[in-house]
Amino acid sequence: MRRLHSLGGLFGGLLVIFMATTGFVLSLQPLADAATTMAADSGVNVAALADRVAADLPGVERLVRSASGQLVAYTAENGVRSAVIVDPQTGAAAGAYAPSAFFSFITDLHRSFMLGNVGHGAAGVAALIILALAISGTLLLVGKVGGWRKLLAASRGTGSQRLHTDLARIGVAVLLLTSVTGAYMSAVNFALLPENAGAMFAFPPASAGDSVAPIASLEALAAIPLTDLRELTFPAMGDATDVFTVTTQAGQGYVDQGTGAMLSFTPSDAWQRAYEFIYLLHTGQGAPLVALLVGLGALSVPLLAVTGTIIWWMRRRNTPRFSGNVSWRDADTIILVGSEGGSSWGFAATLQDALRLQGQRVHVAAMNELRRSYPNASRLLVLAASYGDGAAPASARQFLARLERFASTPGFAVLGFGDQSFAQFCGFAARVDAALAAKGLSRLLPLGSVDRQSAGHFAAWGKGLGARLGLPLVLNHVAARPATRKLLLVERTLYGMEVQAPVVVLKFAAPQPRGGWFGPRLPHFEVGDLVGIVPPGGAAPRYYSLASASRDGVLEICVRKQTDGLCSEFLHSLVPGEAIDSFIRPNPDFRPKQGRRPLILIGAGAGVAPLAGFVRHNRHRRPVHLFFGGRDPASDFLYRDDLQTALDAGRLTSLNARFSRVMGGGYVQDLVSAEADTVRRLVQQGAQIMVCGGRDMANGVRGAIQDCLAPLGLSVDGLKQKGLYLEDAY
Structure with a gap:
């Protein structure tokens, strides 16, 4: 299924993007028509209006009402043919009619690429590709989230994956609709399906008499509301035996111009009604809301194509x-x-x-x-x-x-x-x-x-x-060293020496390249991603959460010194100017949700680093509440100055800290329990909870949050399923 989805997107991508883009442009036409078309009064009937038009426009031959409600009279007088917009209230001419050259051009492009039947065939193939992509994409999404019931669960993955998933959720119903209707209309164009069942309308009969009554008095036309009219063809001037031909939503009939009787009427068959309904769904003509939905669905296709291509490339590169x-x-x-x-x-x-x-x-x-x-x-x-x-x-x-x-x-x-x-x-x-x-x-x-x-x-x-x-199986595994790039230490700040728990905040920058046009460039990363660092003499990398994003110009980590820790001792020994071998591992499942809902950040020790980074990047000043645990405020209150600046600037709403080695102290989970009312209030407002730090701390916080949620009938697992409880524990 994934291969079908990928191949369809890659090989049909340009064709699908072209069809979607032109489709989006065409979806604007019904909206423009709705804004400029004069509306008809529901009490106006065809007979009364046709009488006024005939009096105002001698030589009128046809009166056509479009799906948008626009009324156009086609006349022929003294050998000159013209088309006039008609006021549906008065029957008076409201100006010359000329179809939009721009929309006509885009319509030809969309339907056939201006290539005749070959282009019509290509458009039909594009509709089928969109249909295959919509179906396969939906099935892949259902499999990814774990079933139909979880179809609206929080999206996971990289930025491209989350955007692709969210766009698909928004646009897939519209894409299914437009692709099915487009394929149907293409099949009708090539006579693979009938537009109607055959000879739909009977041959027009002759009028019963030779007298001509005023149009307004013709009962059969007076019984038809103007809003039901599709087209009215007037009898030939001077021929009393000719009849009115009237086409409505229900079918086509012939009206005696002398008696006003309906001589015959042939209703539309099922195929004709189906085609008209499908045409409305595909184009939105006469239905501005449908046109708006179709346009938004079409607009999602180029974005889906771009994000889908990125996902395909990343998967191919990493597989x-x-x-x-x-x-x-x-x-x-x-x-x-x-x-x-x-x-x-x-x-x-x-x-x-x-x-x-x-x-x-x-x-x-x-x-x-x-x-x-x-x-x-x-x-x-x-x-x-x-x-x-x-x-x-x-x-x-x-x-x-x-x-x-x-x-x-x-x-x-x-x-x-x-x-x-x-x-x-x-x-x-x-x-x-x-x-x-x-x-x-x-x-x-x-x-x-x-x-x-x-x-x-x-x-x-x-x-x-x-x-x-029963096989002599020997597994001599040698780990492949990951591809790394060197980064130079530019700043270090040491904490925790007084409490015998050294923690260092390290900031790295890209080295100056040799030659070239560009200056030093960091790899791309976001706050909460991980940097893998391979220490000298070590084969396996160690991972650290990032407190900065690449756009900050530095890569920032916070490292607690571990006894006999090969990598942590190496990092603590670094001085500015020395280098590390590193690579980035994205961590997209540890990111704040977008929006204005509150954010609860809980961390202890070095685990506060990415949380401080989230606070630093809270430029829109959403409500953010930080719970921090340390040992002694005089020794290891990490990021104290940054957090105070964030409080003053409104990027941090509240800061609650607890220190275990001071009188009356405790751990961060104790602080969460003490602030249970606040936590409950924020959760009721839709808050997302993010926890970062050691495994024992994370377990304690999870228990404290579970107790906080119990009076609300909620649970940590329930919040996790909604993407409202995230952990990065180590």
């Missing part, structure tokens, strides 16, 4: 390439990977190479790509990292939902990747292992685990797997 990766249909071994930062893919490549050396046919894919069945696979190996506090990583969020429809029964083994310092170490992998067993699959091995990307743990698990499979 590893596996040599010899056989089709899932032919593989005897399936390796599924759940990864957030990408490191688990490297372990999967090592496992694939080892199995291939033993003659196995191996297919590697993301856990999100679990198929309904694997016809030739006898084993399923799952390498699942845990994100945050036991959550599913990005490439595995759909796995458990997809597993419900899984129909194969291979033996399975699950290997979890995580950090043993977290309470939910390999928590997601444990849920996957239990779910596969509950599905009836047999375990090849008990749940395995790899702590902090340990090559030794991975090799030990591989040895056990090889013994179970």
Whole structure:
């Protein structure tokens, strides 16, 4: 489904954008018509108005009422033909009529690219591509959020992914409507579907007599409200046997100009009514609200194309390439990977190479790509990292939902990747292992685990797997060093020495490039993203939350010194002018929601860094309430001056701090409990809660918030599902 969606967008993108752009322009025409067209009184009938028009415009042949309600009389007098706009109230001429050359040109472009039938065919293909993109996009979105009931849940992912998702939610219904109606109209144009059932209207009969009555007295025309009229054709001048031909919403009939009787009437058939209704939905002609919705839906297409292309490119760039990766249909071994930062893919490549050396046919894919069945696979190996506090990583969020429809029964083994310092170490992998067993699959091995990307743990698990499979499986994994760039330290501020808990705030800048036209440039990042730093002599990177955005001109982090911490000791020893090797890992799931609703920020120690960054960037001065925990205000009140400046400037609404090593102190979770009434009030106003800091602190805060929410009948899990409770715990 994702491949269909991507290919349709990439190969049909320009065609679809062109159709959508011209469609948006055409959607403005009904709005312009509605603003300039004179409205008809509901009491005016066709007979009365036609009588006035005939008196005011000698030689009138036809009276046409457009979908917008505009009335145009076509006349022929002394060999000169003209078209005149008619006042629907008085029947008087209101000026010459000339269709808009601009809208006529855009209409030809939209319908056929001004290429005749070939262009009509291309327009029909574009409608089908939009239809395929709308359907596949909707199904992908449903799978991503976990079902139809969660279709309106908070969007997750990078900025492009969130924007793409939100645009799709807004525009998909309109895109489905316009694509289906456009394809239908194209099919009618090529006679693949009928516009009507055949010879729709009978041949006009002759008038019964030779007398001509005043038009206003003709009962059949007087019975038709002007608002129902489509077209009225007048009898030929001087021919008493000719008749009026009247077309309404209901059909076409012929009226005797002498007696005023309806000589015959043929109602529109189902095909004709369907076509007219579909034409209205597609163009919005005569329905300004429909036109507005169609226009907004069309306007979303170029934005969807741009964000979709960015997503495709990022996915392509970040998806590893596996040599010899056989089709899932032919593989005897399936390796599924759940990864957030990408490191688990490297372990999967090592496992694939080892199995291939033993003659196995191996297919590697993301856990999100679990198929309904694997016809030739006898084993399923799952390498699942845990994100945050036991959550599913990005490439595995759909796995458990997809597993419900899984129909194969291979033996399975699950290997979890995580950090043993977290309470939910390999928590997601444990849920996957239990779910596969509950599905009836047999375990090849008990749940395995790899702590902090340990090559030794991975090799030990591989040895056990090889013994179970009867293969001499050797997994010698060497982690690929991530691509890094050097950044220079430009400023450092040290806190916490008096309480024997050193914390340093470090600011880095890009080095001056050698030659070139551009000055030093930082990689792109936002507050709350992570910077990976590879310390000298270390292979695995350490991650730190960012307190700045790239537009600030510096990369800022806050680091607590850990005993025997290779990276933290290295960073604490840095002096301005020295460099680090670093790379950025986006963290889009830890960002404040847009809008004016309150924001509750809770952090302790170095965890306050990204929260201070959010406060610094609160330029629109939304209500922000910060709860901070430290040890001693005289020693480690981090960002004190910045926060006081933010309070004075209105970027921070309130600052509540608690320090554990002063008289009457406590922890930040105690502060949250003490301010329970305030927290409840803010949550009732739609506040979003963001927590950053150590794992123990985050667990304590979660419990305190849960107690605060209980009187409201709410829960932390409920807020999480709505994107109103975010954690970045370590």
